[in-house]
Amino acid sequence: MNRRNVLIGAAALSLLSGAGTADAQYTPTRPIDLVVHSGPGAGPDAFGRAFISAIEQEKLSPVRIQINHKIGGGGATAASYIVEKKGDPNTIGLFTSAWIANPLVQESAKATVKDMTPVVRLVIEPAVFAVKADSPYKSMMDIVDAAKKNPGTIKQSGGSPLARDAIVRHVLMSNTGARWSFISFPTGSERIAALLGGHVDMMIIEPSEAGELIRGGQMRALAQISDRRLSTFPDVPTLREAGFNVPNVPQARGFVAPPDTPREVIAFYEQLFEKVVKSPTWQKYLNDNQFEDAFLKSEATGKFFDEYANLMRGILTGAGIKVVR
Amino acid sequence: MFQRVLRDSDVIAGALLAALGVFILREAWKWEYAGFDGPGPGFFPMWYGVAITALSLWLAVGRVLRLRTEESGAVDWPGVGRALGTWAAFGASVALMQPLGFVLSFALLTFFLVTVMFHQPVKTALLTAVGLSGGFYLLFPLLLNVPLPTGLLGF
Amino acid sequence: METLAGLGYGFGIALQPMNLLWCFTGCVLGTLVGIMPGLGPAATIAMLMPVTFSMDPTGGIIMLAGIYYGAKYGGSTTSILLNIPGEASSVVSCLDGYQMARQGRAGAALGIAAIASFVAGTVGVVLLSLVAPPIARFALSFSSPEYFALMALGLALVVLFAGQSPLKAGLAMLVGLWFTSIGIDLFSAQERFTFGQTSLLNGIDFMIVAIGVFAVAEVLGSLQSRQHTQMLAVPRGLRNLLPSWAELKACRFAFVNGSITGFLIGVLPGAGASISSFIAYAFEKLFSRHPERFGHGAPEGLAAPEAANNADTSGALVPMLTLGLPGGGTTAILLSALVLWGLKPGPMLMQDSPNVFWGLVASMYIGNVMLLLLNLPLVPLFAQALRVPSYILFPAILGISVVGVFGVAQSLFHVGLLAGFGLLGYVMARLGFPGAPLILGFVLGDGMERALRQSLQMSGGELGILVSRPIAAGLLACAMLVLMMPLIGRFNRWRIKGIAENG
Structure with a gap:
């Protein structure tokens, strides 16, 4: 507070x-x-x-x-x-x-x-942008640049089009002019499984879920959707710090x-x-x-x-x- | 001949399903078929709507063509009446659960079924109705903590 | 070797007297939850979670998991006796189980269900302890195109449920597809077929359709034909209450088929237990030498789905324990229990808390034995329930149906829908439309639409994605084969006729 x-x-x-x-x-x-x-x-x-x-x-x-x-x-x-x-x-x-x-x-x-x-x-609730551990993308900018270069090749797994992950995507897309597709899955498990299986490129995930998968060497965090860095991700930049001038979607x-x-x-x-x-x-x-x-x-x-x-x-x-x- | 066609169950079922198919198609038409993110909400309903319409017309028309050779079986109307009566009683008791709650309306349903459908004496029916609904009340909300619909009286 | 050491360690934990007691408690509660429609394992576990916070996490998870797999044992009881599925996964058990009961083999059917559950439960745990990590990697290679192909195979199997008229079966299945698309579309937030009803926004629960089309419709149908005094014959004598040797022998492949199909499909986070039991049933019928007996009380037609839904539980624990990904409602709540105990479910759980992982796996071996010993003596007891005069039994079936639906949906609107589906099921039976394809379409339709749209989103609209991936292509080829089967059969009959005429 x-x-x-x-x-x-x-x-x-x-x-x-x-x-x-x-x-x-x-x-x-x-x-x-x-x-x-x-x-x-x-x-x-x-x-x-x-x-x-x-x-x-x-x-x-x-x-x-x-x-x-x-x-x-x-x-x-x-x-x-x-x-x-x-x-x-x-x-x-x-x-x-x-x-x-x-x-x-x-x-x-x-x-x-x-x-x-x-x-x-x-x-x-804050959240983090995550990619699979062996993904070629090292930062949010990498993904946005790739999406600009080849529109429609980058895929994000998420939930309903009204959920926060879809909203953040819209905010980022209209801010940067990049476009990537959003694939809806009804449960968190399916979203994560699609990422870990290499069927999509990135997702927005809750920090507690991401923490264990990152520790287990399955996932990497690129940016966090939060006003300040979370204590569990001291080295991951917030979206603003990563160079995106976008409003935080709480x-x-x-x-x-x-x-x-x-x-x-x-x-x-x-x-x-x-x-x-x-x-x-x-x-x-x-x-x-x-x-x-x-x-x-x-x-x-x-x-x-x-x-x-x-x-x-x-x-x-x-x-x-x-x-x- | 024409009357027989109109009374044939396959013809009626086919016509009703074809109407359903047309309704589905009309609704699906209003929704996006495909957009930037791939197929839209209208994509799948459009296809099964087409399939329902086609198959049901096939059912009805095929039946009309074969009608001359095949007799449709006689319908057991008293039996159907009993089944539909039971259903109406069930539907009414579900509607009564809003004001009366599960226990009372289920007791009424049981009493009706036992007397009217099974021709049992009123005493048996009363015992069955009270025993069953009381048993449900004891078992589900009281013992197992499973909620039952409650009415204005609070149970 | 590591596995054996782990199991040994796990048994050391699971055999401690307190943990045995927790395992037994879980199994008893699970059996009860399974038998009672309206009591679901997920809700029961949620209710008991606060009680377990003061317990050691290993004991807690052993008990809560006992409720989860124990419920699958009891779930078939009402399916067999009353045609009311006790859990969503035991809908398929109604098909042949209830027919066996009608032929006076209720005891045998209950016995076969218990044995199938035991065999599959044990096979499932063995697979869970031996191959969990590699099988989890297999599950990850499965994505939307593969799910689409799996669902397509499932729908193709509708030809096996066709009965008299494939045309009517197809129509019933399509109507099932329609019912399943009622609600808010996940992808676009568009409302479809909700008729302005808030209660329909989330769609219709599978249990409402199944209970309506099976149980309520059966009551209406039975009242039509005058079998008034006693509904089912219950022969006396212990011998008639147990499965015969011939029946068990007929089931031996069903045990294996159900166990493996159930486990493999259970591992996939996007497919539920009801799908695995449908597919196991269809496989059993597909490879049977007497497919015509299915739907008329074939013991193997009960054993296959019963085995599948039990093996499914062990399968669903694989992604949960190795990756922290729950496959369905009940595993999701087990996972949230782990979190509230302060454990961290995820890929490191096996290393961080081996006592929880191996203790749980070992307890499941013990739990399955306990469940068998617990359920077999109940068989004669439950078989006697059918001696109740029909004027008590029929109202009771309607009452249990209402309780079951209200327990799932908590709304009278959905109880009203139950009455609607009951009438629909009755009318369908009168007009010669089989009910099983409608249920099959309802179960698979939603997932199939989703998987198709996801696949096309992944590929940017290219249909090629459905056939360019090996697993998807293989499954689709199987679906094509299944669809061709009736044609091949017809061709063979025509050829035999030709040969006979020429010879």
């Missing part, structure tokens, strides 16, 4: 504590439902479980928190479930950047984060509550989650997975939603994808 955020946080805290004396303090009495949009084992589910286990190990919550899977539509099912739970203090949702980006192009997505009450932003995770959630309920969650974020258990998890601590309270999280949606609108329109809201 940078200094400005601390100041904003402190100001918000003092405001809230002032409000807290006026309103009654809220404490939940029933278990809290934590809605995630993936099935057991996938990213959001694993993240949610790690967060709950940090709460349990530190004994911070007065009630149990349980995972509720609302799978489907890249977050659309979970989002409409949360919007239906209007005013329910015992439901919160674990949002990812997909919750903000996907409704921009999905006509049938009826609920967006704008309909919900923001609670906190927790982390920003991938965020945090919590939202249903529409019209009372202020004192939001205050309760803000305080609880701030304690979790400061706990050693959570800090260790962040470090193990190379997540960047990016805690924001309710109001700032709402601003972040708007900024991120605007950034995405610009990028998607530039990439020729139709934006519907």
Whole structure:
């Protein structure tokens, strides 16, 4: 957290504590439902479980928190479930950047984060550009130059066209004028297998996954998508350091509550989650997975939603994808 | 002759599937067939849409041509009625799970099936309905922590 | 030598009393999870993960993996008895397993399933301990063009499921392809055939289609024909509850075929257990001397897919343990458990934590024996379940189907879809359209479209990529051969007829 955020946080805290004396303090009495949009084992589910286990190990919550899977539509099912739970203090949702980006192009997505009450932003996930260990490319510039020289020969494996890896590609392509193809695979395993088998040239991968494959001599990192160098990759330049003047595309995770959630309920969650974020258990998890601590309270999280949606609108329109809201 | 054609199951199935094929083609037409990154979302539906339309027309037309030589078998209408009745009851109980929850609507379904479809006495039906739905409730949500659809009453 | 030393070390760990207990617990839970539709191994492992954090990681992974492969043992139980697949991988076991039960051989079918599971589970672990690193390299050489060829081979096998009319089988398969493309297109984020329904954005789960077309449709079909008082004959006596020597002998190639097919396909991160069981079944039928018995209660038609889905588990552990790449939902959650214990799954796991790697592999040898001993005594017990009068059994089947679908999708909308697929399955059966090709098209269609589009993206639109790579070309050639089979058969019959007439 940078200094400005601390100041904003402190100001918000003092405001809230002032409000807290006026309103009654809220404490939940029933278990809290934590809605995630993936099935057991996938990213959001694993993240949610790690967060709950940090709460349990530190004994911070007065009630149990349980995972509720609302799978489907890249977050659309979970989002409409949360919007239906209007005013329910015992439901919160674990949002990812997909919750903000996907409704921009999905006509049938009826609920967006704008309909919900923001609670906190927790982390920003950095990522790295990686190639196979025996790849001829030694830097990001090498790849971009090769792509310029022979358009369409360089291939990148990735996920959905709305996912961060595709967005970063668009940003880089429009910045440099190079073009390379993007091949979608539904799971991370298939993306990595395509790279390790030499079927594609590069990919964007989470630092924790990349770390082990690099240590095992299977992969090399060329650049990192982060504002600052990660502690586990001290020698790998960030995209800016590698010579690309591009905006950082953050991938965020945090919590939202249903529409019209009372202020004192939001205050309760803000305080609880701030304690979790400061706990050693959570800090260790962040470090193990190379997540960047990016805690924001309710109001700032709402601003972040708007900024991120605007950034995405610009990028998607530039990439020729139709934006519907 | 003409009426027989219209009542033949293969002809009806062929016509319905051909309609499905045309619907698929119409939808696939709206999507990109191929773009810079390779085949688009319309590529695959276009091809199986063509295949469905072609094969179903073949089925219907082939059947019409052979109709003179082959008799279609008699339909067991009371049997079909029982099957469709069961299905309607099942569909209704699924629709009732929203307000009533699994336990109650499943008990109603069981009671209906046992009395109407299996002609068992009301007492047997009541026992079966209560026993089965109670058993499901004990086993799944209580013992195994498997969620069942809950209704307005909370179970 | 290194392997033997590793295994020896692993058995030293797995045979410690606490780890034996964890292995047994995992196997018991796995069997239960497999039997109960609605309880999936992935969800169960996720639920139990917090409990294992206080445990030693080796004991924890031994138990959680026990749930994973144990579920494959139990998965066939409801497939055989009620035509309800307990897990996605045991859908194919319905085809011949349920027919065996209808002929009064429920006990034999359950016994064969248990034995096939044991043989294949053990073969799978042997292969896992002997050839994991080289087989992982093989998996990496497999990419989109090869997947496309594999799926094409799978779809070509539809001719084997054709029954009376190849035309109707083909149509059923194409409708399966349509159902599988419902949802958001991965490549373009385009919604396809969602009819404005948010619930359809993620597509339809395979289990909903399978349970609807098999179990619900079977209930409707049985109610049509008046077999009211008792659904299935259950002969008395222990002898009738166990597989006969002749049945086991008929299965001996199926055990081998299923084990190897299941393991090899399981290693590929882009193909699931349901694909391996379909392909093993089709191979069995392709090389059988009595292909006409398949679908009418052929024991080898049950043994092959049952073996395949068990060998598949060991196969799926290969990329997970050697590269840190999980092949599917359940291995993904096992992997996240390893991460939460503070281990680092990836290529270095075998060196960094040999106790976890070899302890787990050794425990799987023991676990398979435990599962066999656990499942065989259950056979007579479960076979008795069919003695229940049909007015109780049929509503129960509908109830279990609902629980199974709700457990997978957590939404009443999808339970409504189940009713729709039940009606579709019933109507299809009435009109002579076989159900298996629809399921096959549904399972393979999604992966096939993906692989084709990925291949063409790789090659810049050149179709040549599909035939210029040796594995892909070989698989496509096999697919062509399979498609020609009915023609060759017809030609032979015509020739024999010609010879007979001339002679």
